[in-house]
Amino acid sequence: MTDRTKEQPIVSVMPDQVLVLEWETVKDTVSPDRVKYLQEIAQSAEAPGNDWLYDLGFKQFSWDFSAALDYFLRFSRCFIRALLKTTELETLRQDAVIDLPAGLVSDFISACPMMAGAEYVTAGMLEGLWQEFNGAFARDIEAFKGGVSDYFREKKPDLHPAGRVFFHLVENKNSDLPFAFMTTYSAGMGANGKPKHLPLKHAIETHDDDELLTLLSTVYKAAEKSRIVTDLIESGEFFHPLAWDGDEAFCFLKEIPDYEACGVLCRIPDWWKQSAATPRVTISLGDNKPIMAGLNALPDFNASVELGGLALSRQEVETILEQSQDLAFIKNKEVKLTKAQLNRLDLVITSYTLVKKYAWLAKYSWHCLILDEAQAIKNPATQQTRAVKTLPAAHRIVMTGTPVENRLSDLWSLFDFLNPGLLDNKTEFSGFAKTLFKRRTKRHTTAAEVIEKSDMAPQKVRNILSGLIIKGKLERVSRGVYKWVRPEPR
Known part of the structure; x- marks a missing residue:
């Protein structure tokens, strides 16, 4: 029997846009109670015709799921919230059709985490998933003998559908x-x-x-x-x-x-519901190409505070700060911001070396963590890499022109920062890289073909790397090192 105390479920998206639950290795031991519940989720997902993701949207959990599973779970919860806000639901019952909120799909497309099959997450796929939720509710409520309020209470006792x-x-x-x-x-x-x-x-x-x-x-x-x-x-x-x-x-x-x-x-008013009515810091990079040495090697950039896409002047920012009320009328908009909120708009630019020195950086939960020249964390054993990976952040981005400098396994550390477990553990990935190199014996065998035929690598790794290589996302790497990985020109 497989030991699940060192694993957690993740979601992969198949080419036909079907969601499949798989298991990945995690560093920390999972409690037996949690393992039991996660196995129930996995069994429910594997059952044909089961509305497991719809049912999961009603539940709250005291732990974090993998980024991919959490992504689709949040989408399911958006449907549940929209369902609860539907008026006359008792009258409509199975005839109710819950419309997609404006902008929801584009928001989710832009926030899609790294996962196996992320390229198949499209607007059409999410719209289809939303319609599946509509169908799940219609089937459920048609078979349910009680009222709509009773249905929601059975799903979760503290849920209250919209009244009149x-x-x-x-x-x-x-x-x-x-x-x-x-x-x-x-x-x-x-x-x-x-x-x-x-x-x-x-x-x-x-x-x-x-x-x-x-x-x-x-x-x-x-x-x-x-x-x-x-x-x-x-x-x-x-x-x-x-x-x-x-x-x-x-x-x-x-x-x-x-x-x-x-x-x-x-x-x-719409301005309260829209994030555009909240001032935000915007950083824009300039178009001037930097020279390769000196202070001008840094790209030029401009930092500003914006409201609804319009930059606020220093005087307008000061007006907000001086307001005694919590709503200010700026640029024909009511601004919902307190001084404390404006003062929390922070940007920190630092170096890899200073991340090791300043422990306080790991005490903040950052909205976005961006690594430039990310090949600096290619070695997972260094103090520098370990320090960077301890920084908590909701979103992570790596920028590098050389994702592979010496060996294909350099990629693993970058992906371990972006989405731990996506490429399995380091041992499995290193074994896969060695297998890939050994299979690269025939002159006209492309790396994509080798990956596709490699029975020693996990299917998830083959899917991810095959997609990366076929799409040419790794073209800008050291040619001498990577020439045996890149597909042959036709």
Whole structure:
């Protein structure tokens, strides 16, 4: 029986865009309880016709998965969140069709991690996966005998599907009180197939006490978490339109995740939902070609703070910092940023040598870690390489013109930094490299053919390296070292 205490499941994408679960070796020992659960996931994924990824999206875990599995798990959770926000779901049931949120596919395409078969992760593949989730819900809810709320509670007890009450926040820039708040409820489906909205005060006249309590059940859940909602209910203002200043609106906007978790849907300005309304640091490299020696060898670059693609001037940044309110009106946009947030926009440029010296670099969780001249970490045994690999980061990029300097195994250390385990462990990869060299005996045998026929290398390694070589991504390496790996010209 295979010992899974040193392995974890990963996802590979096949040429037909089917997801396949495989196992990779990890450094740390996995607890028996976790191994048992991971094996259940793997068995579920292998069962024909099983909606394992859809079901996995309902669950929360206290540990991290491999980058590839976590990627598809996050996509599944996006569907679950969209499903929970769908109004009149009890009426629609299996006829409900959950649309892809705008921009979601492009966001996931740009964030795709390194994995076996990453080249097959396309917009069409993700759109098809989303439709599979729609089909999984339709089959589930059609076979389920209870209500939609009961279905979600069975999946996960603390999930609350969208109720019929909506919170609205709209802008009125011509007023001293620039925001208006009001509540509505869905009164069934209109002729256009969308929910009809009526002011919530009308429900007092048309619903009896029991019906009104049912209608407001999600609001009372939200009141348990929110002092704002509690005060509105107790004062009676909840059923009437209200004018708010920026501070009141900001406090409301910060609590929206709590409201939606309780089943209350919120209609708010687009700038709050879009990341473009948050200032961000942008680094752009110049077009001037650097000379090969002296200070000018460094590429020219420009650092700026941008809002919605427009650069902020020093005066505009200072305006944000001086604001006493949490919302500032800059470049015709309401800016949701505090001083502390702006002060946390950090960029650190350092050298490989200093990474070993400054232990504090490993105490931060970096958004993106970029290695220039990444062949500097080709030797996994050096202190320098080990120090770099301990830096925590959500995203990792390596830049090098010579990914292979002395031997093919130089590649392993670079991939071990980008996605540990993707090319298996160093011993297995070194064995594969030696096998590749030995098989390279016939003059007209290309490296791609050798890799494809190598029965001593793991299938995952063959798939990855074969793809790299065929695509010519390793053309800019030392020709004298790599000439036996590159495919022969035709």
